[in-house]
Amino acid sequence: MKITGAQILLQSLKAEGVDTIFGYPGGAVIDIFDVMVRQFSGDFKFILVRHEQAAVHAADGYARATGRPGVCLVTSGPGGTNTVTGLATAYMDSIPLVVFTGQVPTPLIGNDAFQEADIVGITRPCTKHNYLVASVDQLATIIKEAFYIAISGRPGPVLVDLPKDVMQSKAEFIYPTKLNLTTYRPTVKAHIPSIKRAAELIRHAQRPVIYAGGGVITSGAHEELRTLAEMAGFPVAMTLMGLGCFPGTHPLSLGMLGMHGTYRANMAVNNSDLLLAVGARFDDRVTGRVEDFAPGAKIIHVDIDPTSIQKNIAVDVPIVADARDALARLVEVLKKTGRSDKSKEMLKNWHASITAWRNEQRLRFDRTSETIKPQYVVEKLYEITQGQAIIATEVGQNQMWAAQYYLFDHPRTLLSSGGLGTMGYGFPAAIGAQVAFPGKTVIDIAGDGSIQMNIQELATVAHYKLPVKIAILNNGYLGMVRQWQERFYDNVYAHTDIMASPDFVKLAEAYGALGLRAKFNSEVETVIREGLQSDGPVIMDFVVEREESVYPMVPAGASIKDMILV
């Protein structure tokens, strides 16, 4: 029996195990929405956002929190162009998404039709791959390929553009069981001789550091990483994307490295003789001045994406592989060989140095202040949730304080736009995570600037009664830029003062959410407890020290050993 393209699409999503879709209707996708309600109402949880950008971020948050691909459905033209920031965000952070966009009917494509945009052309550089479905006969195959490409290798977003007439025309539905992607075969298994070379370096390292990134989380390699670190006694520094891949409370954890990383992490990397980079890509926010990065270290680089290797930094042992496979094999080899006696002996000194660095310069802030210190808010959130919440962040100071003061013990509990640095990401991402885990505490740590970039989603959380908690660290500034202006631009605060913001408590109430405010340090704990106890959406507005800055700080382009400490 022949069925319509719209029906084929939804049948295919069922076959892929999709149960949640984030999106927004429109003229070009009206057939899909119609059939979804008439025929598939029991099959999908559909979350109607209030802006398409939020649909993609929500699907992204869903994907980061669950490990499953996030799915979006939006209309043509502006519906598609509004997804671009979300796609670019997911692409930079290797998050698997499949985004379906409506398109004008095929005979009108290229005619500047109403709500037409060349979305395949626009999103080519910010998707892992994209498709225009030219005929209903290709539809099921393309969907199968889209999901496979999104989740395999180095994951990423895939966009599928669906012309309206393709959704209306009919074909037999057979969901393919096999893929025929002859030109796409990502390497996942590590090259054994390289593993042996790496193991040899690990055996003899005296001042080792593991530098772990988001790839460890993506591949589910956190157990293997922990086994290796504990077996060898290697300290672990994490990137922003890697936080949670190794327990933040573990004695071997150095916390985050890089521009706002801990003193001990950056000093350890800088003085190391072996750097084992896993699922990380030597981003400029991590390395600082590349020429001075880990100058005395041999570098082993495990990454599934060959383009990440030797892109920013020359490495001694490149290993193109899935992080989990590579780490498991390293563990296997090291179990047999063990570490050399000399290196074991020297490792004690290395741990002593790291402890000294830790004691010398801990993360710190003024605890006597009556004005609320933003770091204190994050620390209290950590204490009160006992580190068990899913934390989304916006971008800027709020993000860095969240990374520094919330110790992530579990993978997939920090949702943050690392690569693109998208303000407005956190709140919709928190929505996606809350949809996936209705019973979990999900908190968006926000700034007063970022939160206003997708504030309209308060309607979404009210609509679906999603108990997302928003903690605004409200300093009346675009704080990270202000901090740079203070440090490097003679205190000229060019357009970073945003005191003219809405009353966030009233705003929450206007949307039917709970609004709470703390103005003094003494009120912080009460507000957090009250906010977290509520079973609905909450905005907690923390009026914080206006000119607090994030430290340590490595100025852009400086060596990571040259941290500004206060």
Next chain:
Amino acid sequence: MENRHVISVLVENKPGVLARVSGMFSGRTFNIHSLTVAPTLDTDYSRMTIVTDGREQIIEQIIKQLRKLINVAKVQDLTRGDFVDREMVLIRMKATAAKRGEILGINDVFRGKVVDLTHDSVTLEVSGNQNKIEAILELLAPMGIQELIRTGTVAISRAKKSKLPGITQ
């Protein structure tokens, strides 16, 4: 051009593939000196020949980034082995009867063809490797080139040397 690399890219013959390749080059600020593309014997695939330049690390990135594209089947840096490359140029020269003989003489030396001739112009077709093309252009330039069209380089790797059939040892 220093560090000239000729990269042969086998791609799926699908809409948008050229844009994916050229967009990757421009988005990452890699240089394209020339790019040619046409179907192969198997019409499901096309062959691109891309001439580019850059430091070793850049060339490595170009090759890896090309391989990363979903529609790319195979990438070879022909410059790393033995290869033959050719380019064709069409050159229209200003040529009255007085100058014509000299131009045709040069053309003969370079084994070019005359493809169009009028009272005051001659159009030549010359093909060869880069050195040859550059040499003839250098000779013709002072004589008044009116218009010049180059195809860009196409290239193929040389076959591995095999022993003559019937000869052992």
